[in-house]
Each structure stands twice: as C-alpha cells, then as structure tokens.
Amino acid sequence: MKIAIGVALFLFCVAGLMIVSKRQKSATIEASKSPQEVRIVNDLNAVKIENLSVSNPNGAAPSATFNVVNASSEPLTALVLHCGKYQIMTDPARFGNAIEPGQKVSLTLTIDGAQPLTVDAVLYKSGKAEGNPSAIHRVENTRKGYRAAIQMIAQEMKVRRSPSDLRAAISNIPIKEDGFTSTPAFFGARDAQQDVLSKLAEIESLTDQAKVDSRMRDLNMWVIARLK
Numbered sequence: 432m433k434i435a436i437g438v439a440l441f442l443f444c445v446a447g448l449m450i451v452s453k454r455q456k457s458a459t460i461e462a463s464k465s466p467q468e469v470r471i472v473n474d475l476n477a478v479k480i481e482n483l484s485v486s487n488p489n490g491a492a493p494s495a496t497f498n499v500v501n502a503s504s505e506p507l508t509a510l511v512l513h514c515g516k517y518q519i520m521t522d523p524a525r526f527g528n529a530i531e532p533g534q535k536v537s538l539t540l541t542i543d544g545a546q547p548l549t550v551d552a553v554l555y556k557s558g559k560a561e562g563n564p565s566a567i568h569r570v571e572n573t574r575k576g577y578r579a580a581i582q583m584i585a586q587e588m589k590v591r592r593s594p595s596d597l598r599a600a601i602s603n604i605p606i607k608e609d610g611f612t613s614t615p616a617f618f619g620a621r622d623a624q625q626d627v628l629s630k631l632a633e634i635e636s637l638t639d640q641a642k643v644d645s646r647m648r649d650l651n652m653w654v655i656a657r658l659k
Contacts, residue, residue: 469495469514470547475561477503477553478510481535485542493542499550500535509554510536511566515543518551520570525577525622527656529556569615576611576619580604581657584627588651594643598631627654 471480479500487493495514501507508524519540523529530536540548552562552570560567587600606624611617627650634646 469542472547472549475550475553477501477507477555477561478550480548480550483548494539495542495548496537496539497548498535498537499530501530501532503553503555504532506531506556507553508556509552509570510538511551511553511562511570512538512540512549513551514540514548515546517541517543520566520573522570522573524554524556525574525657572613572615573619573622576613576616576621577623578619578658579611579616580606580620580623581627581654584623585654585658588654594631594634594647598628598635601627601631623657 469483469485471483473480479502481498481500483495483497485493485495499510499512506529508529509520509522510530511518511520513519517540519538521536521538523536542548550562551566552560554560554567554570560570583604584601587597587604590600592600601624604624606617606620608614608617611620630646630650630653634643634650637643637646
C-alpha cells in the first residue's frame, strides 16, 4: 500500500513539473513574439511620425505600421523612409496627388532587427526637396522611368484597340533593366506598365459596352495627365 501511494505521489509531482515546464515554455514563446520597440530618426521638420505599432502575425517578419503627417506648410509629393535594409517610397504625385499640409498617410514597413525607422527624404510640390541626396535621386529616377514607360504606352494607345488587344500590346513593350540608365528608373517603368495593365484588366471584366467605352476614355485621359 505504501509503495502504491509513493508511486502515485511521484507521478503527481512529475505531472506538475511538466505543466510548469510547458507554461514556462509558452511564456518564453510569447515573450519572443512580443512587439519590439522601434526608434525613430527624423531630422526633417516637414513630417511627423505618429501612432507607430509593431506586429509579427503568424511568426512573420515584424512590421511597423505608422502615420506620416505633413507638418509643413506646403504639399508633399513623395516620401522616402527606411529601416535597415528595408525601404519604402510613396509617391502620390505619380497619380496626380499630393499630401496636403496636415494630411496623413498610413504606411507599413518591415522592421530590420533593432535598426531605427529613418525618414530619408521629402519632396515638395514646388519642386524642392530635403533629406538624403541618394534618396531624392531615387525618387527622381523612378519618376523618369515611370514617365518614359507612359510615353511608350501612350503611343500604343493611339491605335484604336479593344481592351484585351491593348493589354497584349502594352504587355509586349520591352521593359528591361538594361534599357534604362538606373535601376530605380527601370522599377518606375515597370510600375507604370503594371499600373496600366491593372486598369485594363478591370475594364476587360466589364460586360456593359458603354461602361467599357467610358473607362477607356478615362484611361486615355489618365495617361495624358501623367505626361504633363
């Protein structure tokens, strides 16, 4: 009888230790997944970073979501930020827009370890720019590539075609890196091609011919506006 009681107590203790161990392991995992703090480096008075939060859902690489507020008295047409090896460029001017004074935009950027989130450059609607020269040049070169591709697309749009035929023609425009003076210019050209192809794909899905014609006219005006 004593032996049976002893064995029972032993098993009870082992079970308790296993439960504690699992809880400690779980707590360790949760701690490792907890959002990390991100230091902000912003030497430009033109913008403010607000409401920054970090998450890494499902064990993915952590990312920061935040608002960038135009704290200047002028409209902004582009922002460049980076965190370690990850960089983000938002260029609303590409679509004829600007970030007005006091307006905010929400951005998400992957976090690179303990590296700070750095505001690299801002570009104004007036044409002036502030910040890291290489970041500013990246925006300018991306815009050049975007415009170059839009010019090629505009030539294709001079020929009256159905949306599917036009999409095929634009898909065949040779957008290759060796055809541009810089990698950002190539990326800009590729973005322009994809922007127009996406719009054409939406138009192709329409069944009402009147809506198709209207959307094609809108697309034509959109392309012309990008060349101004």
